[in-house]
Amino acid sequence: MxxxxxxxxxxxxxxxxxxxxxxxxxxxxxxxxxxxxxxxxxxxxxxxxxxxxxxxxxxxxxxxxxxxxxxxxDANDSREKIRRYLANPSSSARKIDFIANLVESDCLDDLIPYLNDCISILSKEKIDDDGTYQVARLLLMKSQLSRNLPLKGDELEEAKKLAEELNVH
Structure with missing residues (x-):
């Protein structure tokens, strides 16, 4: 050294x-x-x-x-944690890109409270039935995405309509 x-x-x-x-x-x-x-x-x-x-x-x-x-x-300050993460050369580039996208866009803002709750629940040692119910959709979506499963039935058409309503392209 x-x-x-x-x-x-x-x-x-x-x-x-x-x-x-x-x-x-x-x-x-x-x-x-x-x-x-x-x-x-x-x-x-x-x-x-x-x-x-x-x-x-x-x-x-x-x-x-x-x-x-x-x-x-204070190391517990969320902004400080983010700053440290961004300054660390070994930080995940994907996470940094995601954080930047969250900052630059508001298209996912409605999901943030749900995702924060999911992170809290999934961080627990043991998840009760209420917690499982709360995170079920996220876990199922993660599973489907990781296995690259095709959309079912009219999911693509429904997503197109929702995207138009949100003005997301």
Missing amino acids: KQRMRELNIKMTELSEYVKVSRPTLYKYIESYESGDFSSLPEHILKLFKLMENPDVTKEQVVTFTISSFSET
Whole structure:
């Protein structure tokens, strides 16, 4: 890690300021990482070191990652979580495209409360019958899409009418 920091031209004092730990603590983290003792490292430090190991990562990317991951704002703030996700080079491009589409269009706004409820339900360890009923349509649609099943009966015509009503093309 120390060698990689030299390659990236990142000084120990600079990195310790970014990650908001003392230099001795950062040295300890680096020693733990280099010895393979990952369990003693905070998760955000481990992610940073793994990112830094990537030979294609630049100093600018490391700085951006540390600033976004180690900012003093509340990590529970939804906007902060989104900002961090977007700044992370390993984030899913598909999710980023989807987020951008949600921001730029309002055609799916009516679905957002339902999808948020579904995410809450599906995140539970055990889903009761009411929860299953709530997410059933989403799960069935996901299954049909993943298996690339054709539309049934008049579904295409109904969808065309709905799209015209919504002015979606």
